[in-house]
Amino acid sequence: MADVPMDINQVSLLARLPLTEEEAQRFAGQFSRLFEFIADLQRLDVSAVHATAQVIPLHNAFREDEIRPSLDREVALENAPDSEGGYFKTPRILD
Amino acid sequence: MQQAIERNVSYQPVIGLEVHVELATQSKMFCGCRNVFGAPPNTLVCPVCLGMPGTLPVINRRAVEFLCKTGMALGCDVAPFSKFDRKNYFYPDMPKNYQISQYDMPLTTGGSVRLASGKRIALNRIHLEEDTGKNIHAGTSMAASEYTLIDYNRAGVPLMEIVSEPHIATPEEAEQYLSALKSVLSYIGVSDVKMHEGSLRCDANISVRPAGTSTLGVKAEVKNMNSFRSVVRALRFEIERQTEALTSGERIIQETRNWDDARGVTYSTRSKEQAHDYRYFPDPDLVPLTLDDATLAQWREELPELPLDKRDRFIAEYGVSEYEAGILTEDRSAAEFFEAVARACGDGKQAANWMLGDVRRSLEKHSLTLATSPVRPAQLAELIRIVAAGQISGKAAKEVCDAVVAEGTDPQAVVAQRGLSQISDTEAVGAMVDDALAANPESVASYKGGKAKALEFLVGQVMKSSRGKANIDIVRELLRERLG
Numbered sequence: 001m002a003d004v005p006m007d008i009n010q011v012s013l014l015a016r017l018p019l020t021e022e023e024a025q026r027f028a029g030q031f032s033r034l035f036e037f038i039a040d041l042q043r044l045d046v047s048a049v050h051a052t053a054q055v056i057p058l059h060n061a062f063r064e065d066e067i068r069p070s071l072d073r074e075v076a077l078e079n080a081p082d083s084e085g086g087y088f089k090t091p092r093i094l095d
Numbered sequence: 096m097q098q099a100i101e102r103n104v105s106y107q108p109v110i111g112l113e114v115h116v117e118l119a120t121q122s123k124m125f126c127g128c129r130n131v132f133g134a135p136p137n138t139l140v141c142p143v144c145l146g147m148p149g150t151l152p153v154i155n156r157r158a159v160e161f162l163c164k165t166g167m168a169l170g171c172d173v174a175p176f177s178k179f180d181r182k183n184y185f186y187p188d189m190p191k192n193y194q195i196s197q198y199d200m201p202l203t204t205g206g207s208v209r210l211a212s213g214k215r216i217a218l219n220r221i222h223l224e225e226d227t228g229k230n231i232h233a234g235t236s237m238a239a240s241e242y243t244l245i246d247y248n249r250a251g252v253p254l255m256e257i258v259s260e261p262h263i264a265t266p267e268e269a270e271q272y273l274s275a276l277k278s279v280l281s282y283i284g285v286s287d288v289k290m291h292e293g294s295l296r297c298d299a300n301i302s303v304r305p306a307g308t309s310t311l312g313v314k315a316e317v318k319n320m321n322s323f324r325s326v327v328r329a330l331r332f333e334i335e336r337q338t339e340a341l342t343s344g345e346r347i348i349q350e351t352r353n354w355d356d357a358r359g360v361t362y363s364t365r366s367k368e369q370a371h372d373y374r375y376f377p378d379p380d381l382v383p384l385t386l387d388d389a390t391l392a393q394w395r396e397e398l399p400e401l402p403l404d405k406r407d408r409f410i411a412e413y414g415v416s417e418y419e420a421g422i423l424t425e426d427r428s429a430a431e432f433f434e435a436v437a438r439a440c441g442d443g444k445q446a447a448n449w450m451l452g453d454v455r456r457s458l459e460k461h462s463l464t465l466a467t468s469p470v471r472p473a474q475l476a477e478l479i480r481i482v483a484a485g486q487i488s489g490k491a492a493k494e495v496c497d498a499v500v501a502e503g504t505d506p507q508a509v510v511a512q513r514g515l516s517q518i519s520d521t522e523a524v525g526a527m528v529d530d531a532l533a534a535n536p537e538s539v540a541s542y543k544g545g546k547a548k549a550l551e552f553l554v555g556q557v558m559k560s561s562r563g564k565a566n567i568d569i570v571r572e573l574l575r576e577r578l579g
């Protein structure tokens with residue numbers, strides 16, 4: 001776990017996924033292996049390769065600026081755990 | 096920082112602004128929900144902008160066009176290749192738990208905003224993203240609220256972020272920057288730039304450093320400023336706060352501070368630092384943008400003349416002062432109205448006088464604007480022409496102007512209806528002048544005896560007998576002639 005360049009507890013906090021101590025150990029081990037793969041990749045010479053964020057051979061998939069019907073509010077709020085006065089309602093959040 | 100603690104060191108601010116602008120598209124950035132302010136909560140939402148699983152965002156072409164046009168108007172370089180990234184964070188204002196934004200490949204880089212003073216403030220970048228939903232904290236304050244209510248109507252509205260270099264030297268210059276930027280955006284029609292409705296929002300990065308040095312100090316990011324006025328006040332407050340801290344040997348910490356307009360102070364938001372790890376990565380749902388030259392050339396072609404260019408041209412072409420030209424070009428449609436009047440009457444100077452004087456007063460009096468008043472440029476041009484031709488007096492012209500602005504009636508019709516025509520016929524005025532001379536021998540004598548004021552009395556008599564309709568210039572001229 002020592003050679004994992006990330007804090008597993010911080011990641012679980014950011015992802016809002018509470019981990020048990022046992023899970024944290026296990027995932028840390030898995031991440032550690034992932035970092036080894038990345039270290040392997042980093043040894044490759046990629047100076048002649050363009051940065052690639054997408055492998056789909058498509059560019060400029062646009063839609064025209066046209067209005068489409070929105071959902072009825074009742075439908076939009078249907079799956080919300082809680083709502084009030086047409087709003088989604090969540091526990092108090094801090095800015 | 097040690098040398099900064101010395102006494103008598105004066106500090107200068109270093110300011111950079113991040114301006115968020117909601118684009119005035121019909122629909123949202125990645126879905127077809129209507130983009131409009133003030134609808135009932137959660138009535139402009141769909142599976143895409145609610146972040147439902149299995150939905151796909153599709154880029155609104157018009158939003159890209161608006162951003163590129165803004166970039167072109169500000170002399171930015173439009174990137175030949177650009178992409179969208181996910182900015183990940185957990186906060187319920189984005190139901191997807193990420194905001195689609197642009198991280199390392201923004202649509203434009205470089206460029207500058209030209210201030211009215213002529214100074215240019217360099218830009219770093221402009222990128223495209225989606226706006227977030229709005230949180231309403233129930234209760235009297237956020238801290239006291241038990242729960243939060245969320246409206247996602249704004250989530251997914253196209254949002255453009257314009258980032259300046261930290262080259263702004265004073266709070267006043269920040270205001271000039273905002274006003275110049277706002278003017279350009281409204282001219283090119285990409286946003287309605289209403290700060291009070293949130294379609295133009297501004298955050299500031301500010302630090303201070305000893306005058307004459309070039310290293311940057313530790314900056315604070317100031318948020319929650321809701322008007323140009325509060326930007327100026329917040330920046331002044333920060334300069335004072337940071338200067339005082341450094342002068343008394345304290346260290347400034349890098350932090351986000353909110354402006355409290357009522358108390359006139361900024362305060363630390365004490366946000367958790369770990370929350371700022373946004374883990375950006377390219378959005379796999381969106382393919383990259385590569386804008387071709389023909390499209391860019393067409394957008395460039397469609398750009399209107401920009402406010403400061405128009406101002407400079409008005410000065411050169413119509414002989415108006417820089418001040419007048421500045422006011423005349425504040426608003427694009429008002430500038431176009433002025434120019435139509437100036438062209439139609441052939442006298443730009445007079446057109447400016449009327450627009451900035453009586454027309455403005457009449458509009459205010461009737462609670463109208465140029466847009467809501469029925470007045471047409473041709474009518475004001477006609478008014479200016481008939482005043483120049485001596486058909487009506489200056490006093491009558493004000494009355495006609497008021498009627499034209501309020502009712503949109505043709506000036507000639509107002510003149511005829513109200514009998515405002517001026518008597519400019521030399522023979523007719525001459526007869527009235529002769530009558531006045533005959534009836535007031537004492538005044539004639541006193542004028543000839545050197546009392547110049549007596550002439551005005553005689554002018555008054557002629558005006559009275561003509562019930563104000565005699566052309567006062569001709570009256571005066573004939574009186575002088577007759578009195579030798």
Ligand SMILES: [Zn+2]
Pocket residue numbers: 123126127128139140141142143144145251
């Ligand atoms: Zn939608």
